[in-house]
Amino acid sequence: MIRDLLRDRGFVAGAVIATGMVLVAVTAPLLAALAGQDYTTYHDTLLDSARGGVPIGAFGGISGEHWLGVEPGTGRDLFARLVYGAQVSLGVGIGATVLEVLLGVTVGVAAGLGGRWADAGLSRVIDLVLSVPSLVLAISLLAIVPQDWPRPIILAVVIAVLGWGGTARISRGETLTLRTRDYVAAAQVAGAPWWRVARREILPGLTAPILTYAALLLPTNMVVEAGLSFLGVGVRPPTPSWGQMLSTATTWFRADPAYVFLPGLLLFLTLLSFVLVANGLRRVLDPRQREVLR
Numbered sequence: 458m459i460r461d462l463l464r465d466r467g468f469v470a471g472a473v474i475a476t477g478m479v480l481v482a483v484t485a486p487l488l489a490a491l492a493g494q495d496y497t498t499y500h501d502t503l504l505d506s507a508r509g510g511v512p513i514g515a516f517g518g519i520s521g522e523h524w525l526g527v528e529p530g531t532g533r534d535l536f537a538r539l540v541y542g543a544q545v546s547l548g549v550g551i552g553a554t555v556l557e558v559l560l561g562v563t564v565g566v567a568a569g570l571g572g573r574w575a576d577a578g579l580s581r582v583i584d585l586v587l588s589v590p591s592l593v594l595a596i597s598l599l600a601i602v603p604q605d606w607p608r609p610i611i612l613a614v615v616i617a618v619l620g621w622g623g624t625a626r627i628s629r630g631e632t633l634t635l636r637t638r639d640y641v642a643a644a645q646v647a648g649a650p651w652w653r654v655a656r657r658e659i660l661p662g663l664t665a666p667i668l669t670y671a672a673l674l675l676p677t678n679m680v681v682e683a684g685l686s687f688l689g690v691g692v693r694p695p696t697p698s699w700g701q702m703l704s705t706a707t708t709w710f711r712a713d714p715a716y717v718f719l720p721g722l723l724l725f726l727t728l729l730s731f732v733l734v735a736n737g738l739r740r741v742l743d744p745r746q747r748e749v750l751r
Contacts, residue, residue, distance in 0.1 A: 461741045468737025474730035478723075482543040489537040492524055496541045497695045500532030508712065517715040528702075529709040529716055538697040539719060545698040546724070549612045550679035556617030557678075558671050561624025562663065566655050568625070569632025580629070586622035592684070595619055599690040608692050616681050620674075627670055628663060635662045665742035672735030676728040683724060699724045 462468050481488065489495055503518050504510045510530040512518030517526025517535060525536040568579035595615050602611050635641060641658045649657075683700025685691035692698040699720040706717040 458741050462737055465737045465740065467733045468741075471730040471733025471737065474726055475734055478543060478727045478730065479547060481540055482547045485540040485544050488540045489534075492534070492536050494523065494534035494537040496533060496537040496697055498533060500527055500534075503527050503532045504530070511709075511712045517713050519715075525719060526713075526715060528705075529713045530705075533695075535716070535719065538702065539699075539723060542697040542699045542702060542720065543723070543727075545609050545692055545696060546679055546682060546700065547727070549609050549616070549682040549698075550675050552610070552613035553616035553620070553678040553682075554671055554675045556613065557621040557624050557674060558667060560617065560621040561626075562628045562660075562667060564621070565625040565628025565630075566632050566659055566663070568629045569636060570651050570655055570659065576629075579625075583622050583625045583629070586619070587626070589619060591619040592681075595681075595685060596688060596690050599685060604693065608696065609698075612682055612685065612691055616678050620678070620681075624667065624670060624674070627666060631663050631666055632659055635659050638662075669735055669739045669742055672731055672738055676731040679724070679728060679731075 500523075503513055503523070504527070505513050512527045512529055512532070514520065514526075517529075519526045523534050523536065525534075525539065527533060528535055528538060564579055564583065568576045568583070571579065598615050599611065602608075635658070638658075641654060644654050644658050682691060682698065683703065686698050686700030687704040689704065692701050694701070702720040703717065703724070706713075706720070710717045
C-alpha cells in the first residue's frame with residue numbers, strides 16, 4: 458500500500474502541501490519571531506489615512522520588515538496573522554474531525570453490535586443528528602456563547618456535536634457487515650464481551666473506511682470554520698483565522714487585493730491537499746480499486 462501511495466502523484470503532492478501547512482501552524486510563534494513581528498501590534502504609520510487606511514506601498518505594503526505587507530485599517534503584520542491563522546483554521550478542523558470520529562465510531566459500533574432495540578434507538582438518534590440544520594444551529598449556539606470562552610475550542614466542539622452523524626452511519630453499516638464474518642462470530646461464541654469484540658475484531662476492519670472519510674471530513678470542517686468566522690460568529694479579533702481574515706477583506710478587495718488573495722490561496726491549497734490525500738487513501742485502501750491500480 459505504501460508503494461501504491463508513493464506512485465500516486467496526487468497523494469504525494471497533497472501530502473507534501475498538507476505537511477507543510479501543519480508545520481507552519483505548529484511553528485507559527487517561531488516564524489513570527491523570525492520575521493520580528495506579532496499579530497496584535499498596530500502600525501498606523503504604515504497606513505494611508507487619506508485613503509481610509511489602505512497600506513502605503515505596493516502589494517499591501519510589502520517590505521523587508523513586513524514580508525507580506527500589513528492588514529488594511531489596522532496595520533497589523535499580515536505574515537504573522539496568516540501563520541497564526543493557520544493554527545486556528547487547522548486546529549479547529551483537526552479537533553472537530555477527531556471528536557466527530559470518536560463520537561461517530563462509538564455510536565455506530567454500538568448500534569451495529571447492539572440488539573434490535575439498541576440499533577433502532579441509536580439509528581433514530583443518528584437520523585435526528587443528520588436532519589438538524591447544522592449551520593443555523595451552530596450560528597445560534599455560537600451567538601450566545603460568552604465572549605471570554607476559548608473560541609477555537611468551542612468551535613471545534615460545536616462542529617463535532619452537530620456533524621458526527623455521517624461517521625456514525627458509515628460505522629454502523631460497516632459494523633453490520635463485519636459482524637457476519639466468521640472470526641467475529643467465533644469471538645462471540647467464545648464468550649468475548651461486546652467491548653472486546655468491538656476493539657479486537659470490528660475496529661481494525663473500520664480503519665480503512667473511517668480513515669478515508671476523516672481525510673475528507675477535515676477540509677469540510679475547515680470550510681465550516683471559515684464560514685462561521687466569515688459570518689462573524691467564529692473566532693473573534695484579535696485572534697486570527699483565515700475565514701475571519703476573508704470576512705474582513707470583503708471591504709478591502711478593491712483597494713488591497715492582496716489581503717483577499719493570500720488567506721484565500723492558503724485556504725484553497727490546504728483544502729485541495731487534504732482532498733488529494735483522501736482520494737489517494739481511498740484508491741489504495743479500497744481492495745477493488747487496488748486491483749484496478751495494479
